[in-house]
Amino acid sequence: xxxxxxxxxxxxxxxxxxxxxxxxxxxxxxxxxxxxxxxxxxxxxxxxxxxxxxxxxxxxxxxxxxxxxxxxxxxxxxxxxxxxxxxxxxxxxxxxxxxxxxxxxxxxxxxxxxxxxxxxxxxxxxxxxxxxxxxxxxxxxxxxx
Numbered sequence: 001x002x003x004x005x006x007x008x009x010x011x012x013x014x015x016x017x018x019x020x021x022x023x024x025x026x027x028x029x030x031x032x033x034x035x036x037x038x039x040x041x042x043x044x045x046x047x048x049x050x051x052x053x054x055x056x057x058x059x060x061x062x063x064x065x066x067x068x069x070x071x072x073x074x075x076x077x078x079x080x081x082x083x084x085x086x087x088x089x090x091x092x093x094x095x096x097x098x099x100x101x102x103x104x105x106x107x108x109x110x111x112x113x114x115x116x117x118x119x120x121x122x123x124x125x126x127x128x129x130x131x132x133x134x135x136x137x138x139x140x141x142x143x144x145x
Contacts, residue, residue, distance in 0.1 A: 001090050001091045002054050002087065002090045002091055002092070003054070004052050004053060004054050004059065004087075004091055004092055004095040005052075005053045005095075006050050006051065006052050006053070006095050006096055006098075006099040007050065007051060007053065008048065008049065008050060008051075009042070009049035009050060009051040009061060010042070011038075011039065011042060013049075013051055013058060013061075014035055014038050016051070016057070016058035017038065017049070017051070017058070017061050018031060018034055018035070018038075020058070020060065020061060020082040020083075020084070021034065021080070021082060023084075024082040024083070024084065025080070025082050025117075041063065044065075046065055046066040046068075046107075047063070047064070047065040047066070047079075048063070048064055048065075048100075048103055049061055049062070049063045049080075050062050050096055050099050050100060050103075052083065052087070052092045052095050052096050054087060054092070059083060059084055059086075059087035059092045060081075060082055060083030060084060060087060060088070060092050060093070060096060061080070061081075061082060061083075061096070062078060062080070062081045062096045062097070062100055063078070063079045063080035063081070064076050064077060064078050064079060064100055064103070064104075064112070065077055065079055066107050066109060072110070073110045074107065074108055074109050074110060075109050075110050075111045075112070075113055076100070076103075076104045076107065076109040076111070076112045076113070076144075077112075077113050077115075078100075078112065078113065078114040078115075081096075081114065081123070083096070085122075088122065088126065093123075093126045093130065094126075094129075094130060097127075097130045100112065101142075101144065104144050105144060108145075109144055109145075110143065110144060110145050111141055111142060111143045111144055111145075112132070112141065112142045112144065113139070113140075113141050114127060114132065114139070114140045114141070115138060115139050115140075116138045116139070116140075117138070118138065119137045119138055120138075124137070124140065127140045127142075128140070130142075
């Protein structure tokens, strides 16, 4: 297991996050469009992007947003989540999810919801190992409060 640090992502992290989106998530979004969206996310107080760092380099990130509704209370939705495979099995996922959970407590979120775009057993297993329960093959949830 490697030693990781996790911090809020900044504007200067965009190139690394763009590369993760292209390589891991298969994004075909134009770089300029993604960069504009990234800047908007970073200035939105109900959204967060955390970067996991190993040896000074971004090994992955998680993007989440607070959802407030009147029937269920606040919860956190994971919007984007990408970690290089090499780091995934060595603790990067756990580091990101731990910091995200702390952010959820600060935001008074009742739970974290992760919806994968497609069935992904490796990510699903990681979520289960970190206390999430499987709702179906692409949706996972973890209660905070």
